[in-house]
Amino acid sequence: MEQTEDTNFVKDILQSITKARKTLRMYPPNNPMYIKTLEETYNKFKEFFEYKEDLSFRIGQDSIYFDSEEIYHKAEKEDNLALFFFKDGLRELTFKKGLSQEELEGFLKIITMDFEKEAEDEDVVTLLWQRDFQNINYIVDDTVLLDVEGEDYELKAVNEAKQAVSDIEGLLKAYDEEFKEEDVKEVPIISFTDKDLTSLMKELEDDAESKIDKLSDILFEILYRAEELGGILEDIFRFLKDTIKFSISYGDFKAVIQLINRAKGFIEDPYSTDEIKKYMKLLLIYPSSDEIINLFGEVLDRPIKIDDNDIKEFIKLLDKRAITPLINVLGELKTFRVREKVVEALIYLGKQDIKTLAMNINDLRWYVVRSIISIIRKIGDKRANEYLLKSIKHGDIRVRKEVIKGISELGGEESLPQLKERLDDVDAGVRIEAVRAIGNIGSIKAKNIILEKISDKSFKERDFEEKKEFFRVLSRWNNDPEIFDFLTKTLKKGSFLWWSKNYEEKACAVLCLGLIGNKEALPLLYKHKDSGNKLLDELTQTAIRRIERGS
Amino acid sequence: MVREDKKEIQKISAEIINQTSIILKTALIHESTNIALRKAIEKLISLLNPLIETEKGVTFELIGEFFYVNNIRVRYALEYLLNFDFLTKEFRKRGLGSVIFNNPINPEDIQMFIKAFITSGLSEDPYDKMLEMMDNSQNIKIDRLKKIIEDRLKKVGESDDIDTRRIIKKTYFNAVSFTKGVMKKIRSGERADMKKAKRIVESMVDQLLEDEHLLLSLTALKDYDEYTYHHMVNVSVLSMALGLRLGLNRMALTELGLAALFHDIGKIQIPNEVLNKPTSFTDDEWKMIKKHPIWGVKAILGFGRFGSATIRSVIVSFEHHMNCDLSGYPQVKKYSGLDLYSRIIALADQYDAMTSSRVYSRTPIPPDKTLSIMMEQAGTKLDSLLYKFFINMVGIFPVGTIVMLNTREIGLVYEGNMAFADRPKVLIVIDEKGKSVRGPIVNLSEKNENGKYIRSIMKTLDPEKYKINLAEYFL
Numbered sequence A: 001m002e003q004t005e006d007t008n009f010v011k012d013i014l015q016s017i018t019k020a021r022k023t024l025r026m027y028p029p030n031n032p033m034y035i036k037t038l039e040e041t042y043n044k045f046k047e048f049f050e051y052k053e054d055l056s057f058r059i060g061q062d063s064i065y066f067d068s069e070e071i072y073h074k075a076e077k078e079d080n081l082a083l084f085f086f087k088d089g090l091r092e093l094t095f096k097k098g099l100s101q102e103e104l105e106g107f108l109k110i111i112t113m114d115f116e117k118e119a120e121d122e123d124v125v126t127l128l129w130q131r132d133f134q135n136i137n138y139i140v141d142d143t144v145l146l147d148v149e150g151e152d153y154e155l156k157a158v159n160e161a162k163q164a165v166s167d168i169e170g171l172l173k174a175y176d177e178e179f180k181e182e183d184v185k186e187v188p189i190i191s192f193t194d195k196d197l198t199s200l201m202k203e204l205e206d207d208a209e210s211k212i213d214k215l216s217d218i219l220f221e222i223l224y225r226a227e228e229l230g231g232i233l234e235d236i237f238r239f240l241k242d243t244i245k246f247s248i249s250y251g252d253f254k255a256v257i258q259l260i261n262r263a264k265g266f267i268e269d270p271y272s273t274d275e276i277k278k279y280m281k282l283l284l285i286y287p288s289s290d291e292i293i294n295l296f297g298e299v300l301d302r303p304i305k306i307d308d309n310d311i312k313e314f315i316k317l318l319d320k321r322a323i324t325p326l327i328n329v330l331g332e333l334k335t336f337r338v339r340e341k342v343v344e345a346l347i348y349l350g351k352q353d354i355k356t357l358a359m360n361i362n363d364l365r366w367y368v369v370r371s372i373i374s375i376i377r378k379i380g381d382k383r384a385n386e387y388l389l390k391s392i393k394h395g396d397i398r399v400r401k402e403v404i405k406g407i408s409e410l411g412g413e414e415s416l417p418q419l420k421e422r423l424d425d426v427d428a429g430v431r432i433e434a435v436r437a438i439g440n441i442g443s444i445k446a447k448n449i450i451l452e453k454i455s456d457k458s459f460k461e462r463d464f465e466e467k468k469e470f471f472r473v474l475s476r477w478n479n480d481p482e483i484f485d486f487l488t489k490t491l492k493k494g495s496f497l498w499w500s501k502n503y504e505e506k507a508c509a510v511l512c513l514g515l516i517g518n519k520e521a522l523p524l525l526y527k528h529k530d531s532g533n534k535l536l537d538e539l540t541q542t543a544i545r546r547i548e549r550g551s
Numbered sequence B: 001m002v003r004e005d006k007k008e009i010q011k012i013s014a015e016i017i018n019q020t021s022i023i024l025k026t027a028l029i030h031e032s033t034n035i036a037l038r039k040a041i042e043k044l045i046s047l048l049n050p051l052i053e054t055e056k057g058v059t060f061e062l063i064g065e066f067f068y069v070n071n072i073r074v075r076y077a078l079e080y081l082l083n084f085d086f087l088t089k090e091f092r093k094r095g096l097g098s099v100i101f102n103n104p105i106n107p108e109d110i111q112m113f114i115k116a117f118i119t120s121g122l123s124e125d126p127y128d129k130m131l132e133m134m135d136n137s138q139n140i141k142i143d144r145l146k147k148i149i150e151d152r153l154k155k156v157g158e159s160d161d162i163d164t165r166r167i168i169k170k171t172y173f174n175a176v177s178f179t180k181g182v183m184k185k186i187r188s189g190e191r192a193d194m195k196k197a198k199r200i201v202e203s204m205v206d207q208l209l210e211d212e213h214l215l216l217s218l219t220a221l222k223d224y225d226e227y228t229y230h231h232m233v234n235v236s237v238l239s240m241a242l243g244l245r246l247g248l249n250r251m252a253l254t255e256l257g258l259a260a261l262f263h264d265i266g267k268i269q270i271p272n273e274v275l276n277k278p279t280s281f282t283d284d285e286w287k288m289i290k291k292h293p294i295w296g297v298k299a300i301l302g303f304g305r306f307g308s309a310t311i312r313s314v315i316v317s318f319e320h321h322m323n324c325d326l327s328g329y330p331q332v333k334k335y336s337g338l339d340l341y342s343r344i345i346a347l348a349d350q351y352d353a354m355t356s357s358r359v360y361s362r363t364p365i366p367p368d369k370t371l372s373i374m375m376e377q378a379g380t381k382l383d384s385l386l387y388k389f390f391i392n393m394v395g396i397f398p399v400g401t402i403v404m405l406n407t408r409e410i411g412l413v414y415e416g417n418m419a420f421a422d423r424p425k426v427l428i429v430i431d432e433k434g435k436s437v438r439g440p441i442v443n444l445s446e447k448n449e450n451g452k453y454i455r456s457i458m459k460t461l462d463p464e465k466y467k468i469n470l471a472e473y474f475l
């Protein structure tokens, strides 16, 4: 291949790399675009290596060179690949024939990384060093690590060190003196035993364990001496908070539990100063903060194994401040198993402060509201009803239904006006939940509300299923003569009208009579058994059978 | 950076040497028909033959304390240490230097080798006996152990060697200069750059992996004005070299090296006049100095992002003067034992501090005396197991020790010897006629034709008394 052809090819490869740098930033690794870009770039390398052993890029501040020819230049600092390498001291980058696609992907991942977020304490060179790619070599200039005056340090220090002149004369004198005494010492030779090696292996194994407990031990030791050290308390408090944050982010709940317990010890310790106690009390509520609870949610969602018991114990450290952030977490969680954990936590905390929990029903996300209501129902605290009622007109049908379900369990008479309103909700499902809830309250007022609705002229317009539900609810007043009366009247009423809507109400009345099971209704039912209306006849027969068998 | 095939060869070679050692050990106690022995031989062949084929012949050579395969030095994992030691000693005993495989081998070849090896061990002239017994072998040849004058020079061209030294010096002084900059920055309320600190330590790790002796020898020099910074780097180098012996990987070595580099960072709270004063500290000054482990915790947590490297550094800063028996400072109330890294760094710290006149004591103690003082503390203040590895690393006569040899020569210990801690390489500064010279560098593990050591150390001299400036020889 010609020189220029070569250069053009390499230029193309580099363009491929810059393109891949953009694409890989945008797509996750399983995305077809990601895979396609990676493969294309790799194929270009492979093609190049068919006739060359390696490919070296020389890095300048704004340019990249191949064979002393500039193949990349960018004047602006932004998104400048040359500068990206150059600023960390990278001066040459060589890819070798054995380059695998995995290695190329690893390399591309490094250069697409958002260093501000993902690798605060590493630069490009460190990441390359850590990965130790077999087929990607590099040359760096370490002077970028030093400030200007630092660069001359070697010369200065060496000159200083060499200034003292060795006293060879003195040594020659020693030559005569010391050889007279023939005091040769036997030095013990140290040899390793198998036992040494086993204990070393164990040391290394033990060393792999988490260092967080040790760190908090140290911080607490410093706390004991805070007074003597002066002005360090605030720092230690901050470090303890950081320790908690760090532990949570690694799912190490045990460490947090232990740390908080030690903090409690300081609060109880009569020798602790008020200042220390103040900070330790602040530390105690830190796990309940937004920051920690959000992290808690994130960690739970990650595929790492965390002991259920540790989570339980951690939850016990929380107080009501955690309720709202926990509810937010609940809205973000992806895995079902984890939702359960958070729900458990909320049940635990909600028992202590039902008000804060219930106030969150205003959340706009229906699934969150549904969870809160199911939590409230599990706790069964009647005080929550007040907040349920406030959300009964929530814009989401699903929320309205859940709220009504909650009210039906926790509420009483006071909920009737709002429930009654819901009987005219635009959604049939909500209306059905409302009538059921009213039935559940079961008072005379409740009964009258339903009767009133059924008697209303517009009731006829409702769906048959909905009507049935109203009548089904009525059957809970099974010993109430007024209801019995109402039903029989409905059945008798206007039987000369032959339109089907009328039959629907009769059918509902029949259904209800069947459910009530009063034998006195039998004669009337027999009378309607062969009305000629298929629906009515069928339901009547069922009701008759039910009453006769049931008693 | 090491080539992949080179790494692969090193790995297989380490296994081959290990397996050879196992076979010879087994053969010493079992008949040649023993099943275990036959199995072991089969395994050796399965490792060897592919290598012989791909490399078109393989030569194992013992040079100094290392085995080389086709001129590549074999590095080995910790679990091989005892077997490597055994083989090195047995080779030396026989004056055996190389084993050469030109063609793929079969079990009979190995059996012949074993027989020759064992029989020669009892002979007056073991090498000749072995050569005679191996005469018929087509596939395995042997060669005599070579006298080494300066084996590193043999392996690497002279200019390469000077280059390597230059790069290593650069790495070392960069680290010191960087540390100085970090201390200055923190003193003026700026943040230290963790990214750069990592880079500095990583390049030291690279040098140690390439050749630990060179970087280690630089820690022997103590005559710098700003010793505090040199001390921090020396402790880092000594700790990582020890970590390397213990089998830590590159990432772990980096964390260890970082923690060591920052171990005295708390000294930023102590005025320079106190740190560098030529006289002893007053009680008040001591009180202040004893707080530096705690100030270190504050400093590190102040500039490091909360992560594994930071946490390890904090622990080391706090614990490095505590002693294993918690008799040191800071005093603690409720505490479990010291972290592994703290125990490693405490050894390196004590060693470097005691051998210099600038850290705590104003009179330096010669390296070998320092080691014996430390030996007394092993098991109480210092970790006894780690001490064993430490002395094995720096040698009984560490680099920089002035030694008198039984040949009436005086020299400076120039490079440690991993296999024979008492037989380092020595730079001769006064020859047997009492004349001041500069070299040669001699290897004390060298033997004459009768199997006797050519040179041995008689005693060490106090460098203070004779005012030898190591910088003249080492820089």
Ligand SMILES: [Fe+2]
Residues within 6 Å of the ligand: B263, B264, B292, B320, B321
């Ligand atoms: Fe210290």
Ligand SMILES: [Fe+2]
Residues within 6 Å of the ligand: B231, B235, B263, B264, B349, B353
């Ligand atoms: Fe120190």
